Amino acid sequence: MTVALRVPETAPGARILAFGDYQPARIVTNDELAKTVDTNDAWIRSRVGIAERRIAGDDEGIVELGVHAGGKALAGSGLAPDDIDLVVLATCSAESPMPGHSAAVAHRLGISAPGAFDLNAGCAGFCYALAAASDAVRAGSARNALVIGSEKMSQWIDWTDRSTCIIFADGAGAAVVAASDAPGIGPVVWGSAGDGFDKIIIDDRRSFIRQEGQAVFRWATTAIAPVALEACERAGVTPDDLAAIVPHQANLRIVKAIARTMKATNAVVADDIVHSGNTSGASIPLALSHMIERGDVPSGAPALLVGFGAGLAYAAQVIQIP
Helix, strand or coil, X not given: CCCCCCCCCCCCEEEEEEEEEECCCEEEEHHHHCCCCCCCHHHHHHHHCCCEEEECCCCCCHHHHHHHHHHHHHHHHCCCHHHCCEEEEECCCCCCCCCCCHHHHHHHCCCCCCEEEEECCHHHHHHHHHHXXXXXXXXXXXXXXXXXXXXXXXXXXXXXXXXXHCCECEEEEEEEEEEECCCCECCCEEEECHHHCCCEECCCCCCCCEECHHHHHHHHHHHHXXXXXXXXXXXXXXXXXXXXXXXXXXXXXXXXXXXHHHCCCCCEECCCHHHHCECHHHHHHHHHHHHHHHCCCCCXXXXXXXXXXXXXXXXXXXXXXX
């Protein structure tokens, strides 16, 4: 016997109500790094575009960073903690594999009994988490979702390794997703190049992060722009319609190469990496939250988010700026 299942009636779309961000207080400059490794400010700026980065203290972990950013996004959304029924936390730098950190963040924020899970898609993590939350809201599985990217990359860095210690940093960014009469989050275009899974890797819990920088650079500067353009096409916008392009803040040269290939002449391109470093899955919401706070981008305008990194995983979607 065939029985039709009842599907919840939901709004046709989902949108972002607000972003939030958090960075630790400690600033580590290039000159400070040059005291312990063979490098200098000019070399770092020319290679990756970073001038300084934020590093978390011993009392700031994935949960603490996520609580700060998630609380700021929640406050900006106008919703109460009890309005949230799904929390998705993207991280690839967790202190321990079990339990997940999302439920602890939700508890600290006073969110009662939400669905909660962690997600690891490396530096594409926030875009993956945003897609999952958006689909859950549109399907009726959640009313409102809190999506967080929270990373403490510093605890996985060998501070004597010049190839990584100049790049990575700590921070968190978050967004609140809600149902909408009109779509405010476009279809995700995602995928992976598993043959390069070992290009950015932490081998085990006793190891530090290592990467093949040149291989990652070649991949990112050739493979990611077509993904970004497809996300625009699927959202029904052209590059010229974009008010902002927010790539993962991996390397300023990569960011500029993606934007240059897209030829989005009217878009402001995020360059948060200069003062924030590479915060992996936190970099996209962190950068866009900063752009919104500075008034760099107008409310309601389309912005392209595109994440890429370890895995090698990638994802992109167009959103309406809250």
